[in-house]
Amino acid sequence: MTSQTSTEYEKYYVPEKSRLAVCATIGLILSIYGAASIMNDMTFGDPGEATSSWTIFWVGMFFFMATLFAWFRTAIRENIAGMNSAQLKKSYVLGMFWFIFSEVMFFFAFFGALFYVRNLVGPWLAGEGEGGRMNDLLWPGFEYVWPMMQTPQEAVGGASAQLMANNGAFVSPNTSLSFADAAVWWHWLPMWNTLVLLTSSLTCHIAHMGILAGDRKKFNLWLTITVVLGIIFLCLQYMEYHEAYVEYGLTLNAGIYGSTFFMLTGFHGFHVFMGMTMLLIQLLRSVIGKQFTATDHFGFEASSWYWHFVDVVWVFLFLFVYIL
Template sequence: MSTHASYYVPEQSRWPILASIALFLLAFGAGTLINGITHETGGGLGLLMVLAGALLMGGILVGWFGNVIHESRAGLYSAQMDRSFRWGMSWFIFSEVMFFAAFFGALFYVRTLAVPWLGGEGDKGVSQMLWPDFTAQWPLMNPPDTEQFAGPKALVDPWHIPLLNTVLLVTSSFTITLAHHALLKDQRQRVVRWMGVTIFLGITFIGFQAYEYVEAYTKLGLTLNAGVYGATFFILTGFHGLHVTLGTVMLIIILGRILKGHFSSQQHFGFEAVAWYWHFVDVVWIGLFLFVYVI
């Protein structure tokens, strides 16, 4: 039984203030780079800040979650604390849903409003005067200012790598569910086996997406500068790829904890939290496959 039956109040920690510093370095450095500030005016400093912030945040996560694991293994957490963790993870995933909802909203705004307006919807005369050769269609292959933003030469075929990646992620949702059911039955070898398959599927997805990006840049002319289609394509798929990468790292950490015997059939919220996150990443990809690649 937990020695803190009602509520656990942790000791004062340096992690929150250090995390704030790391986030500031990441945000300020990324803003410097995105806005195209040159080395003479601080571009080199921006890259240095991003790297420093990323390294600091990585160290913070290792130390902070290490403390949480130690406290959990020491029996300091009660049922109330378990509920707090579950609510916290639920709200975190909700914030991620809103994060992607904003980008999907931008995509729909461009497709259903901005592009038709640029094509002259409501004022054809002005449109023809400004961009006489512009055709309002999606995907946008010929941006209005083709001299500054050349459109892509071709689009990614959704029925090859994107479809394969969809199969990989959907399959991984089943394999992590099988691992969860095995953990509930204390079948350790099955847990390790299905977790290993899930991690393999996640790494394979990342590899295929990297190959797709190289092909898009080198052969298709589909880059971040390829008009609004290129920008929305890489922002949506890129952030999702980052989430898959982080999710895969989380799965590897959970597998390591399973091998150390950290979880039981009754107490394994760390496993459940990562599984929730992985299912969320899978659902987002289905939306991306449909609205970015297919439709």
């Protein structure tokens, strides 16, 4: 950060006034108001009553997405018009880096919850250690194993048997998604997911080398493969969820195992979807717009960082959610 050449400090481009921020805010606020109302209708509302929550949500989302589209289009056009100084480009790099860092911390919260539950809460509920005194009083007979195949509530006879500390029925799954049988390892979806995602990180890197060499054909080809692999991952993930819900009885209501499983893999899947969309847009920019050169391709580079980031998160998920 100490390189201070004079070209870096050429007159800085401060953008014209812009409607983007206000439009994005309108879209965002409508979306969250709509989303919150949808959930309230679901939980507290009268099922027969018609509400406009979904309409508000979709109007907001449409507005928000349209604004983001316009925003990125503006940024891309400014770059192509040569308005971005070396210094501004560095600001975009820093922005993307710290954005990814904030995403890391978001996953950190859910991983932290997983570790806390697995290493401390589970044993305590089963009567171990200083936190274990409540086992006799509230959850007699509960034994802790991970994945948790019997919730404390079930151990004492279901939701009606224990009215304290109780906010719903938690019905545990009949089968966990952990690695079970080495003989039929090829049936184990998470392994295929891992292979697909790791490969996609590699293909993304090959695409990056392509654009660095100025080879658009190579870039387009390998980026297409990356996006397809991303879509395959999402399909596999969908299959796994379907299997979990329909065959294994593993649902969001299945106690803490289901909660942590779906929240971690679900948010990861959502991030894969976002990363895939980002890469797809870069692909379209290259194929249709003939954009990106060997020296100027930050839109792709930022998306590829994001892609590698979701890949790393998956490695941790694979380790701590499926294997260990």
